[in-house]
Amino acid sequence: MGKVLIHATVTVDGFMADSDGGVDWMFDAESVEADTALVNRVVREIGAVVGGANKTQTIEPGEEPYGGMLKVPVFLMTHSPRGPIEKDGTTYAFLDDLPQAVEQARTAAGEKAxxxxxxxxxxxxxxxxxxxxIQLHVVPILLGRGIxxxxxxxxxxxxxxxxxxxxxxxxxxRFRVLQPG
Structure with a gap:
C-alpha cells in the first residue's frame, strides 16, 4: 500500500488559510516552471484524498480537492455519515471514523499515496x-494570523x-515522519 501524506501549502508563519478560511494569498505568489513541476510530481503520486466535509455535506464549486483536477476517490469526515456523492467523475464518501476512512483510502489508492x-x-x-x-509548499508571505x-x-x-x-x-x-518506538 502507498503512504499517507500531509500535503499542504502554508505561509512562512505556518498558516494554511487566513482567519476567514481564505486561501487567495496562495495564488498571488510568483512561481516558475520548476515550482509547478514539483507540485505536479507530488499530485501525480496521489491515489485518494481524506479531508473534512462542509456543514451541508455537499461539494460546492471551488470545494473540490485540488480544484477537481484529481479524479481519485475522496473520503470526507463528518459527524453524520451518509451515502456517497458522484460529481464530475469523482466519488465523495462521507464517514465518521478517521482510521477507517484512511484505511479505505489506502485500499482505494493502491500503491499511490x-x-x-x-x-x-x-x-x-x-x-x-x-x-x-509531510510535503509542505511554503509561500513567501506572513499573514500574522489565520488557521x-x-x-x-x-x-x-x-x-x-x-x-x-x-x-x-x-x-x-518533504519530511518522513519518524514514529516513536
Missing amino acids: VALLGGSISRQCLELGIVDE SLFSGLERPVNLERLETEAFAGGIHL
Whole structure:
C-alpha cells in the first residue's frame, strides 16, 4: 500500500488559510516552471484524498480537492455519515471514523499515496501515528494570523528531511515522519 501524506501549502508563519478560511494569498505568489513541476510530481503520486466535509455535506464549486483536477476517490469526515456523492467523475464518501476512512483510502489508492487535507485531519492522523510523510509548499508571505496547519498538536513529532527545493514561488519541504518506538 502507498503512504499517507500531509500535503499542504502554508505561509512562512505556518498558516494554511487566513482567519476567514481564505486561501487567495496562495495564488498571488510568483512561481516558475520548476515550482509547478514539483507540485505536479507530488499530485501525480496521489491515489485518494481524506479531508473534512462542509456543514451541508455537499461539494460546492471551488470545494473540490485540488480544484477537481484529481479524479481519485475522496473520503470526507463528518459527524453524520451518509451515502456517497458522484460529481464530475469523482466519488465523495462521507464517514465518521478517521482510521477507517484512511484505511479505505489506502485500499482505494493502491500503491499511490493518500493525501490528507486540512489541519484537523492532519493533526488527528499525526496523533494516531498513521502519517508517513509531510510535503509542505511554503509561500513567501506572513499573514500574522489565520488557521494553523499544526497548532494544537498534542505531542512532538520527529521528522527526517527528505527533500528541500527552493524556487521563485517558495520553498518545498518533504519530511518522513519518524514514529516513536
